[in-house]
Amino acid sequence: MQSLESLTREAQSLAGVSEHSITWHSKGLSANESEVARQMQICNACRYCEGFCAVFPAMARRLQFDSKADLNYLANLCHNCGACLHACQYAPPHEFAVNVPQAMAKVRLETYTDFAWPAAMGTLYKNNGLTVALATAFGLALFLVLTLLFTGKLIHEPLAGNFYAVFPHNTLALMFGAVFGFAVLALGIGVTRFWKEITPGAASVAALGEATHNVLGMKYLDGGHGQGCNDEDDRFTLRRRYFHHLTFYGFMLCFAATSVATLYHYVLGLQAPYAYTSLPVILGTVGGIGLLIGPAGLLWLNLRRSPLHGDAAQKPMDRAFILLLFTVSLTGLALLIWRDTSYMALWLAIHLGFVMALFFTLPYGKFAHGIYRTAALLKWSIEKRQPNKLAVGGE
C-alpha cells in the first residue's frame, strides 16, 4: 500500500486537490444509503441470514447504521448472490420491503462514482453502456485509421503473423502502457481513498490470506452451504461462480500471456510472432477460451436473472463489460487463427480496438467491482479478528 499511497499523493497534488478532498464524513447519507441503513436495522433484529455470507456477521457487529463508511463497506461486501432475498420473510410484498441485494447494488454504484479519479469521471459509471459503446467505437476507429496510416491498406500480402510489420512494437507498448497505467492509477487512487474511509486497521498475515482465498475462490458465491447462489429463482446453482471463475482466470491467463510476451521481447530478445506451442500463445489461447465461455455464461445468467436481484439501472454496465471481455477474446482468437493470412492487419486493428476500449473503460465500469469488493473483503477479514464489543445474546 505504501507505494500506492505515495503515488496517490503525487497524483492528487498534480490534480491540484488536497488529500481527503472527498471526505465522506462531511456529507450526509444519500437516499440509497439511507435505504440500506433502514434495511440493515430490520436485518439486525432478525439475523436469519447470518450463515449466507460476510455481510450479515459484519452487520451484527454494529448497532447503528448512520455512517457512510460502514454502509459503503457493507454494500461492497455484498456479492448480489440473492440468497438472503429469497430467504427473506420481509421481502416484498411484505411492507418492510427488504431487498438487501438490490439496496446494496445501488449503493455500490455510488461508491464507484464517489471514489472515481478524477472525480468528474465518476459520471461515466452512470451511463456506462454509452461509455463503453463510445470507447469501443473510438478504439476501433483509432486502430483502423492507424493501420491505414502505417500501411496504406487493410488487406495485405501475408506477413507470417508479424504484427510489428503493421504497428511498431514500441508504439503499441507506449499506447497500451499509458492507458493501462492510467487505469491502474485511477483505480488505485479510488480504492486507496475508499480504504482510508472505511478505516480497517492493520492486516495480519492470516487476514490477508483469508481475504485472498475469499477473493480468488469467490467464497461468497457458494451460498454458505457450498451449493451456490441464486439466479432466476430460489434454487441454488454454482453456475455463476464457475462462469465467473472462467472469466476471471481467463482474463488473468491472457494478462499472463501478454506479460510473458513482454519478458520474451525485452529480456530474452525473442520477437513475436510466437509459435502456437510457445508459452505466450498457449496461455493466451487457454485464457481466451475461458474468456469466451465465462462471459457468454455470465451474459446468459444475467439475462435470466430474477428481476428482483440487483439494480436494473446497472444492467447496461454489467452487460457492456461482459460483452467487451467476450469480444476482446473472440477477436484475439480470430487474430491467432488468421494471423498468417492477408487479413491479419484487419483482425489486429479490430482486436486492438476492443482491447483499447476495455483499457479505457477499466477504471469507469464494471471492472471496479472486483477492486472495491477485494478491499471490503480484506476489511472483513481484519474486522472479524478484532474483539466484538457487543454481547447481545441471541435466540
Added chain:
Amino acid sequence: MWDVIVVGGGNAALCSALMAREAGASVLILEASPKVWRGGNSQHTRNLRCMHDAPQDVLVDAYTEEEYWQDLLKVTGGQTNEALARMVIRESSSCRDWMRKHGVHFQPPLSGTLHVARTNAFFMGGGKALVNAYFASAEKLGIDILYDSPVDDLEIKDGKFIAAKVGDKRYAGNACVLGCGGFESDRAWLREAWGQNELGEWPADNFLIRGTRYNMGVVLKVMMRAGADTMGDPTQAHCVAIDARSPLYDGGICTRIDAVSLGIVVNREAKRFYDEGEDFWPKRYALWGRLVALQPGQIAYSIIDVKSVGRFMPAVFENIKADTLPELAGKLGLDPEVFMQTINDFNAACQPGTFDHTIQDDCHTQGLTPEKTHWALPIEKGPFFGYPVRPGVTFTYFGLTTDEKASVFFDGKASPNLFAAGEINAGNVLGKGYTAGVGMSIGTAFGRIAGTQAALAAQKIKEGSSHAIA
C-alpha cells in the same frame, strides 16, 4: 382424484406431502396463500429443537430425551400428553438427514446462536429457505401444488374424508392431511375466545398477529361442525411481547423486544407487574405476551438505561429516548409521578451484586412486589430508553385431537383417512407456554407421520380394504 390431499403449505403440510409422495402416493397440495406468501408461519421460524445423546453434526454435547421432556413439562406446566410428546422428541433426533435430502441446510453454530447450539439446529437462512427447499423438492418429485386455494369445506362421510373444496372447485382424494395451522389470523375468533375483561375491554382487539395472515381457522371450524374431537384452550397460544408499532400481520422475529430482562417493564399505570429477571429471556419471552394481554389496555413499556445498550438484540424500530426519566414518562404517555415512584422503589430495592447478563447473576431486589430476581441494576444513568410492547400471537394451540398416528377423531373414533399435523394439532403436546424450536419439532414429527399414514390409508382404500387403520 389424488391419493393424498394435503391442506396447507407450511412445514407440517410439506413434510407430509413429501413423505406421502416418497411412499408412492400421488399428492396434491392446496395452499391458501399466493405463492409469495406460501409457507404459513414456517416462513418465520428459524430452528428445530433436537434431541441427541451425543454431539451430532451441528449440535454440540447432548440433549437427552429426558432433559427435553423435562423442559417441555416445565413450559407447559404439565398441559401436555407424555406419550405424544416423547414421540415428537424421539422423532426430532432422526429427521435431519431426511430434511437435508430435501434441500434443507443447517448452519454451523455461529456467534449469535452458540449458546443454543446444544438444543437447536438452525436452518441456514431461516424458515422461508426451508419452505423454498421443500417446495422445490415437492415439484421435483411431481407433487401437484395449487396456490391461492383456501379450502373452505370438506366432504366427510361417517368420519371418512371424501374431498376438499375451494369455492366451487372440488378435489377428491383417498386420504387427507390437514396441515393448515391454527386460527390466529381470524381476529374475530380471537376476540370471541378472549372475551371481555373486568375493565370492559376486549383484550384481543389489541393483539398483533406475529405470524401469517392466512391462518383463518376455516378448516378448523369446518372440522368442528363435522363433529371432530378438539382439544385445548382457545386463549392459549405462542404469544410474545412484541414492539407495539409492529405491523398487524407477519411481523415475525424482528419485532421482538429483548431488553425486558435487563430493565423493568411497567404497564399503562406505570407500575411493574412481573419479575423481569426470572430467567434468561429466551426461556421467558413466550410468557410475556400473555402477561401483557392481562394488563389494562394490553400494553406495557420496557424501560432500560444506557448501561443496557449493546447487551440485547437490537430492535427493529427506533427506541424512544429521553435524557431524564420524567421526560421518558412524558414521551411514553405515562403518569410521571407514578412512574418515578416505581423507578425509585425499584432502584432502592436493588441489592449490590456483580452484574453479568450472560449468567443468572446475583443482582436482585429485596422487599419489592414483584421482585426482580436477576440482573436488577438501578435505572439511573441517562439517556433512558423505552419500548412499547403488545401481545403478538404467532399461533394458537386450540385444535384437533390426534393420536400418535396423527389420526383425527370423531366421537373418540379415529378417522380411517383423515390426519392432522402442525399447529392444528400442536396443542396435544403444547397446552401452553413455548420453548424455542419446539413448534417445528412437532410439525416435522407429525407431518412426516401423517404423510406416511395418509399414503398407507390411501393404499388400503384403493385396495378396497374396509379395515380402519386406527
